[in-house]
Structures are given as C-alpha cells and as structure tokens.
Amino acid sequence: AIERAKILAEPGVFGVFTMFKLRPDWDKAPAAEREGAAAELTKLIEEHKNNVLVDVYLTRGLKTQYDYFFRVHAYELDKAQTFMRAFRATTLGRHSDVAETQVGITKALNYITKDMSPGLNSGLSSATYTGPAPRYVVSVPIKKDAAWWNMSIDERLALMEEHTAPTLAYLVNVKRKLYHSTGIDDIDFITYFETDDLKAFQNLMISLASVGENKHHVRWGDPTTLGTIHTPEKVVQALAE
Amino acid sequence: AIERAKILAEPGVFGVFTMFKLRPDWDKAPAAEREGAAAELTKLIEEHKNNVLVDVYLTRGLKTQYDYFFRVHAYELDKAQTFMRAFRATTLGRHSDVAETQVGITKALNYITKDMSPGLNSGLSSATYTGPAPRYVVSVPIKKDAAWWNMSIDERLALMEEHTAPTLAYLVNVKRKLYHSTGIDDIDFITYFETDDLKAFQNLMISLASVGENKHHVRWGDPTTLGTIHTPEKVVQALAE
Amino acid sequence: AIERAKILAEPGVFGVFTMFKLRPDWDKAPAAEREGAAAELTKLIEEHKNNVLVDVYLTRGLKTQYDYFFRVHAYELDKAQTFMRAFRATTLGRHSDVAETQVGITKALNYITKDMSPGLNSGLSSATYTGPAPRYVVSVPIKKDAAWWNMSIDERLALMEEHTAPTLAYLVNVKRKLYHSTGIDDIDFITYFETDDLKAFQNLMISLASVGENKHHVRWGDPTTLGTIHTPEKVVQALAE
Amino acid sequence: AIERAKILAEPGVFGVFTMFKLRPDWDKAPAAEREGAAAELTKLIEEHKNNVLVDVYLTRGLKTQYDYFFRVHAYELDKAQTFMRAFRATTLGRHSDVAETQVGITKALNYITKDMSPGLNSGLSSATYTGPAPRYVVSVPIKKDAAWWNMSIDERLALMEEHTAPTLAYLVNVKRKLYHSTGIDDIDFITYFETDDLKAFQNLMISLASVGENKHHVRWGDPTTLGTIHTPEKVVQALAE
Amino acid sequence: AIERAKILAEPGVFGVFTMFKLRPDWDKAPAAEREGAAAELTKLIEEHKNNVLVDVYLTRGLKTQYDYFFRVHAYELDKAQTFMRAFRATTLGRHSDVAETQVGITKALNYITKDMSPGLNSGLSSATYTGPAPRYVVSVPIKKDAAWWNMSIDERLALMEEHTAPTLAYLVNVKRKLYHSTGIDDIDFITYFETDDLKAFQNLMISLASVGENKHHVRWGDPTTLGTIHTPEKVVQALAE
C-alpha cells in the first residue's frame, strides 16, 4: 500500500483535487442506500490502496459550489483517474456533480533553497506545527501573469523571499503544501493548508496580499476552498444525514 | 445561549452569509409541509442557540439570484457550518439551492482608531442611529487590488479618512457592520447595512464611489444584496405563501 | 390609487425592473390556466393600485434571456417587493424564472439644471415627443468607473453637456427616463426609452458612444433590453398563445 | 410577398439572428411529430411571407451552444418579433431553447463611399463572387471600444481603408453583409458571410486581425457562428433524424 | 478509406474537437443499451471511414466540464459535421451534452521554415519521439492579442524562435500538432499533444510561459484539456461501466 507520510513528502507526485456537489436527488435516494455509502467508499479506498492516497473533506455549509472534495495522490496520474472514475460509479458519486477539478505535481524547491536563500531555507526546514489537530482546510488555486514568468530568476527570488519572510512565523499554526499545475491545468499552482486557527490564517493571507508578488496574480482563489477535516467515512456520514 | 448584543459587538467573531433560491418544486410541496416550515426553522434555531446567532432576510421580489439569506454569527466556524448543514436538511432547506456564500471575521479597527485618527474616531464612536426601525438590509462584498494592499499604512489611512469623513453623517440613518474575508473567501470584506431610508443610503454610496479608495476596488457588489428585515419566522411564512 | 403621470414625473420614486423567462412547463400547463393568466394579472394590479404602478413589456422573439419584463414604480420599495412576490405566486409567475432584476430611484437633475447649464436645460424642458404612439421599449443598465466618480463636478458637467448637446434633437422621437442605482444594485443607472423609430434610436446611441463620457463606462447594457409595448393584458395573452 | 433580392440589398432593414439549441426532450418527441416539423415550418414561413424573409442554417456538429439558427429580415422589427414568437410555438420551437439573439439594421456605407474613398469603393462595387454555391455560413458579432467611437471620421476612415484594401480580393470567394446594432443590442455590428472555401475565409480573418482596427475590438466573436447552408426544410429534416 | 498517417501530416485538413459530458440519465439507461454503445460507435466510424478520421479520448476523472472528447479530421468540414451529427444520434451521443467545440485547419509552417529559420527548422525536422506509447493527451486552445497580429513578420519570427529554441529538446517525449482557427472559431489556435511524461510536459509549459510570446496571450487554455489515450472502443467501454 501507498505510504502516507512518504507520498505526502516526495516531489514528482500527482495531486488531483475534485470538488463535488450533491444533486437534489440524493435526498430522495432510499435511506438504506445513503447509509451504505460510507462503507462503500471505505471499501473503494481499500481496493485502490496500492495506487492512490485518498483524503475527503466537508465543505457543505461553507461553500456554494460544492459540498465535499477529494484530494488524491498518486505516482501515476492514470491511477488517480481510474480511482476518481470508480468513485463516480458509487452511490454517492452517482448522486453528485463534479464542480471543479484541479491537477498538479509536487516539486523540489525552486527558490528558497539552501543555495539560493540559506537563511529563509533554514527557517522553513526547522519550523514545526504546534497547534491542535487542525479542524480546517483551505485551498487556493493561483495563476501568475506572463510578466512574472518572464522575470529573471533573481527578480523572482527576491519576490519569493518577500513572500516567505513574513510568513515563516505562521508555520506554527498553519500546515502548507504546494502543487505545480502550469500546462496541465488552467492554473499555475494549487495551494493547500490545514489549520485550527482561521483568524491567524486570515492574517497570513493579508500578509501575502501585501507583498509585490501579489501584483502578478491573475487568479488568486475563485474559488477559495474552505472546509472541515474528517475521515472519509465521517464526511460521507455527514452528507448522508 | 449566545448573547445577541455581545456577539454582534465583539472582534474575532465569524460571520457566514448564505443566500438561497427556492427551487420550482417548493411550489409543489404539500401545503402542510410548507406551513410547518416556519416552526421547523424556529425549532432549529432554538436547538443551536448556544452555538450560533441566526438572522434571516427576505430578498424575493428584489433580487434575481436568491429569495432569502441567512447571516449566522459564531465564535467557531465549524458551529456555523453545522447549523447551515442542519438547515439544509429542513423542509425549506431541501427545497432551496445555495446561490452565494460569504465568510468573514470581525476585527478591531485598523485605521480610524484613537491613535491614528482621533477626530474621526470620536465621530465614529459617538454616532447614534436615530431613524425608525430599519426595514431594509444591504450587503456589499468588496475586494481591493494588489496595489491597495501594497500601499503603506499611511497611504491607506489617508484614503480611509477620505472614506470616513463624508460618511459619518449617515450614521444617523444607516447601521453598519464590517467583516474581513481575505484568504478564507474570494473577497476581502463583507459589508452589512440596515436602513429605513434607501435614498439616503444611495447618496452615501455615491459619496463612497467618489473617493480615491474606490479606484482600488476590483469588486464592489456583484452581487449587491438588497432585502427586507423580518423575524426568521415571518421570512419563512412569506416564502410559504 | 397611484396617479400615473404624477409618479412618473416625481423624484424620489423607486423603479423596479424584473425580467422573466417562461419555463418549458408553461407549455404544458392546462389551456384553461393559461387563458386565465391575463385576467389574473389584471386583478392583481388592481389589488395593488394604491401601492404600485405596473407596466409590462414583451421581449419574447427579440431577447434570449427573457420573454417579458415588469417596470414597477412605488413610493416605498417594500411595496414593490410585495407586489413582485405576489406576481410570482400567480399562474404566469409560477411558470417563469427571474432572469434579471434592477432597482433604481428617480432624482432631480444633477447636471443640466437652470443654474449649471441654462441653454441645454432650456432645450431639455421645451422638447416634445411628436412621434406616433411608441411601439418599442429599450432599457440600458449603465455603470461608470471610479475615475468618473472621482472627477470634479465641473469635469463631469462638461462631459454631460457633450452627452446632451447632440441628443436633444432626438427628443422628438425618443421618450427617456433615468433611475439612479449606485449602491442599491450593481449598476449606477437604469435608462429607459420608448420610441417608434428604432433607426433613429440606433443613431442616437452612436452619438452617445462617440462622446468622452463613454470612455468611463464599465457597463453599457449587458443586457440591453429591447421589446414591444402593450397593455399588461395583451402581453400575457401573447405569452399564453 | 417580400422580395428576397430587394430586401437583402436595401438599407434600413432589420436583421434578427436567433440561435437555437434542441432540448433533450426533442429526442423523445413522437416520430410523427418530428417528421411533421419541416412542413410545419415551411407553412409558417409561407404565412408570414409578406412580413419577413426567413433563412435557417445548421450548426449542429460544429457548435456547442446551438444546433441551428434563423436569420430573419423585416422592414419593421415587430414583424420579425411576431414571426419568431410564432416559430417558438411550433413543434420544433417548443423543443428548443434560445441560445443567442442578435438584432441589427442595414445601412448605407459610412466610410468606403465614392466621395470618401473612391478607389476602394470602386473595387467594392465591381467585385463579383465567382465561387461555387457556398456551403458554409459564418457570423461574427463585433463591438468596438469607446476610443474607436471617439476618433475623428478621418482617423476611422484611415483604419477602414486598412480593413478594405487587403480584403477586396476575397470577394471572389466570400459573400458579405453587415448590420449595425449599437444601442439596440449589446454589440455594435453583426457580420454575416457565405463561402465555399473556409481556408480562404480563415486567411481573410487573419488579414483583419492584423490591421490597426483590430486594436479597438472589445468583442470579436464570442460566439463565432459557423454552420452549413440549406433550405429551411432540409435543416429541419436534418434535426429530425 | 482515409489514410491515417497521410491526413495527420497534410496541411489544409480540418480538425474538429468536440468535448462531451455524460448526462445523469446515462446511468439509468438499460445495461444492454450501454453495453452496445462501443460496438455502435465502432460501426459508425466504419461507415464514415472514407470521410473522416476519428479519435476518442477519456477525460472523466480528470476534468470537470467533460468526460470524453472526439478529434475528427476531414478534408471537407461538412463531412466532419455530418459525422458528429450522426454520433449525437447514437446511444452514447443521446445521453451526452456537448461541452466545448473547437474547429481548426492545419497549415504549412509560417515561421520556422528552412528560409526563415534554418537552424531551428533543422532541429524541428530531425526530432524523433523516443518515449513509450503515450498514455496522456493535452490540448490547449490559444488566442493572441491584436498587438501580436499587428507586429511585423520579423518581430513575430523572433518571438517564435524564442518559443522553439527551448522546446525542441522536448520532442523526444512530447508529440505535437497545431491547428489554425482565427475567424472560424473564437480562438486562434488549437494545440494538441501526446506524452507519457506529464512532468516533462509541465516543465515544457513553464518554458513557454517564460518567453515574450506569452505576453500576447489573451487565452491560454480555459479549458486546458487533459485525458488518457485509448481506442474509441475502450473509451466507450470505460464510460459504460
């Protein structure tokens, strides 16, 4: 089976985010079907455990366009595709519409490396999350303009140092992960965060709005995903109520 | 139970605005079901009274995309999520689609404080609403550009003083409340107003269109919410007619 | 009852424009229901005659997004809301979806007054419509940029004089009415015209495209409403065929 | 009855383009109904032959948003409206949704006249289509910016000469027609072309993309309509298969 | 019958890309119908083999707006239209909605020719794909601004050389094909790629984001199509599960 800690730390891993909205007919599905949905998903995840790592999140009550979303990791993208197709054939999948899909790849650091920015790299590597088990997930799709991509590496490094310096302190209460999407999706990056302190997260985002890098964003959210973190089984049970 | 005046005055409180549109099948629901919907909502609000403060407003007849909306306050966002999910399982909720959701947090003043702008702060603090019980609610989601967020505090203060100086006089007939959303939603602010004098409000908004701060808005409404203020029970009765 | 000529000439009056599209199920409603819809609307308008003035227009065959629209005038906005909600509960209303809503307020002149622009004001006040009973209605929602609203009154006056000078001549074959919407809707103005000569109207609009004021438009239509003028009864009969 | 060659050559004629998409329920309509649809349309066109000239085109298989469209000419717009409403009450019309509507008026030349541009006017007037009976129709809605409309007639003439000089040669294999829409629709122009050589047409459009006039386009297509030319009867038979 | 290698190498060939999304009612179609769909498509492709070359791809699980797409080549566009219309009448076609259509024409090189850029042309002509049979397809619709089209051929050549120099190396693991769409669709180009190495492709796209040509893109994706490559029969079987 895929090892969670390993696949979540490696570069070269595919991340597929799929947002789903329940159709009105979910309400009318027989209670027995809805009650079996959680076990059905658990079984499906187990069947695919050598191919994909699966997380599910609850956005119902906080977002308009979707009620829950999947974050699937795989070493090969077609494995993620096969899993998501199989999910769409389950009871829950058949009663849901896809609202949004984002595909990205994890990579090694481009800017804040030991060579290019040793001080900030040291802060980055030594930071530890010390908050409670995070209740909240936030995911922000991002696209930068052609001017950004045409800047020299030194110019971009300076702006990424401005991004990192004021935000290192937040690593005590915000967990972060980055995926690269340019060319395989309509965004440049998928960003993913877990926190138990949304007020701190909101201040973190104001810091990032306030640096020069932000002048190069042509997309920053739209949609910003906000939800709560539970086991896949609990998410489905919440949807089946 | 949550204390209304307290939670509406404190910083660090989550506000969740959810706009709903009735589906055509609401019409066809049995009259008995529709007539029970008001009591069902009242009961639900009572069940959650220790977790959330709930206001409901009627926009049907004035807005295209939604017929009514909720404004829910909570000290913890997951409590607001749980309440909204429970509402969506009620008779009225099951016959409605979510049209728009906005999430924000209340904060202490950033600009017009005793230290930074004592004269205007004094006007702000001493202002009193003297109009009749307000019949109307207006809510305007707002997002500012990267240039705004990159300006120094002094530059932003000057523009917020231009915002405040011509608008203090309206506090006699407009009640206002501000929520901060950057990073947890696709907007920077949710603004909320109650008034009995929409002509005064319309002039207030022209004043705010006419100051330098407005050059930094990339979103100012879209949608502007306009509705009438009633008890939750009365809103549901109006929808059930 | 509301006096038509009076309410259509006064400032401080609310105008609510609501555009409706027939749902496919209108076709399948029993003929008896559809045939009763015109009388049902006439009756409703009569019931609300002390609160609102109601005009209805036919856009089916000329517009995509809607088949007919209401223009309702009231001294209090909540009266207009109540009437529109009541309409939505009628046979025709229940078989229609709202496609667009616009809310505005009439006001006294801001620019072309006796004091500020006496020559053009004189032309404005003395103009008379001499065309046949107008068959056509056009309505154009308009929003101006922050640069416009930040200009001095003198700068804006100069541009509004450029707007008025070439258009006075059209008042012989175009009737016009203006509503102010900034802050209570997502537009700044609702404009309303009646004419029997659309070729003249089209040339009028080219004149207005060709002046400096047009450089400040961030929205000019979208949608431009175009329809034909009939009694409410005739509009509903046309829809019921 | 309206004379085809006459109405297609005159200025001051209204053109109404209406794009339709078949609803899924068309499939399920009884075969007898579908087979009668072509004759039903022929009969309707005959009934209105004194009021409107009607062309119908097939876009199914080439366009997403619509399957077929009407181009209707009339001396009075309300006649076109009445015809389109009557069409929507036919079998085919009742099983279709309107996807797009465009309204325009034909006019005399504004730029390439004998007086203003004699050389190009001569080329324009003497050009003859020498290609085979055209199989293809293309229609491109166009809107120009405020800067264009604010330019002097001399500046605009220079740019229209740049438009015309490289395109005259294409008149041997492209037929063209222009409608003016400013103010009665959300576009400035509807352009209409027939050709049997889409590769030539594609090169023609590259020529027009490459001139200064193109810098003033705020809309150039969206949607670009592309379809095939048949009798109305044949279009409906194709849709009924 | 059309020869695959020939039609895929020739200029002056029409390419029609049609993206489809399964409707919820596909689920409810009788199993026998769904199981017959693959053979039905194979038969249809055979019937049209003298007119069109047909490829089908699976995007379900990776894209929101569509589940599968067709890429059809023909020497005459009306042949492609006829085939796509026939497909829409099949079991699978009747249970699908069209989500996106793109039409383009293949052409000879405009820039990197032996005469204009001999070095890069040599690299282009000698490059060979040496990767495994590609599993993945990517297609990116592209539109450039009026400034691009107004540049001289020398200016555009310089920018296309910047496009080609860093990308030649990728031809060992990326197959590419280009279609020209200006004027017959709302884009300028359809680009099409096959690869077995999406990480390499993602880096290739970063290279293209980072050159001056990218400053002229007004559309670059939206949507970016990403899917897997199978025989048409296998795609339909995957959809029928």
Ligand code: HEM
């Ligand atoms: C929790 C505090 C955060 C820290 C310490 C942090 C730090 C960093 C660092 C060091 C990098 C550079 C990685 C590299 O060298 O390739 C980076 C990249 C990035 N971060 Fe953050 N970040 C934080 C929060 C956020 C947030 C809240 C967002 C936005 C929603 C965000 C968006 C991004 C993006 C899009 C990139 C990639 C930029 C590019 O490669 O052009 N980060 N971050």
Ligand code: HEM
């Ligand atoms: C009723 C009269 C009003 C008064 C007296 C008023 C006053 C103020 C003050 C003093 C602040 C600064 C708060 C701080 O220091 O952090 C503020 C912020 C704000 N106001 Fe108003 N306001 C009024 C009406 C409005 C209206 C009608 C809107 C727009 C719809 C609006 C939108 C905002 C926004 C978005 C902010 C936050 C700006 C930022 O932090 O960048 N206000 N207002």
Ligand code: HEM
């Ligand atoms: C029939 C000929 C027309 C005449 C004589 C005319 C005249 C005027 C005048 C005198 C004003 C200034 C009112 C004031 O002082 O507050 C005005 C305002 C306005 N007109 Fe017209 N107009 C005509 C047609 C149109 C048309 C066809 C449109 C656009 C669709 C239009 C849009 C507007 C708008 C939006 C305003 C308000 C502008 C502002 O306050 O910033 N007008 N018009």
Ligand code: HEM
């Ligand atoms: C077949 C070759 C074409 C020729 C010879 C041609 C020629 C002309 C001429 C002479 C005019 C000026 C009419 C006047 O004086 O008022 C004109 C206007 C126009 N043409 Fe073309 N044209 C051609 C193709 C096209 C195409 C393919 C398009 C775009 C899709 C197009 C779009 C327009 C528009 C929008 C106008 C009106 C512009 C304005 O009045 O501002 N034309 N054309």
Ligand code: HEM
């Ligand atoms: C695999 C490596 C690639 C190579 C070697 C390559 C090479 C080229 C060459 C030589 C041309 C010029 C053709 C001519 O002379 O007319 C061209 C054009 C083009 N390429 Fe690429 N390309 C590659 C990848 C891509 C990718 C990934 C994209 C974007 C999604 C792309 C988009 C385009 C477009 C849109 C054009 C037409 C540009 C125009 O005519 O203005 N190419 N490419």
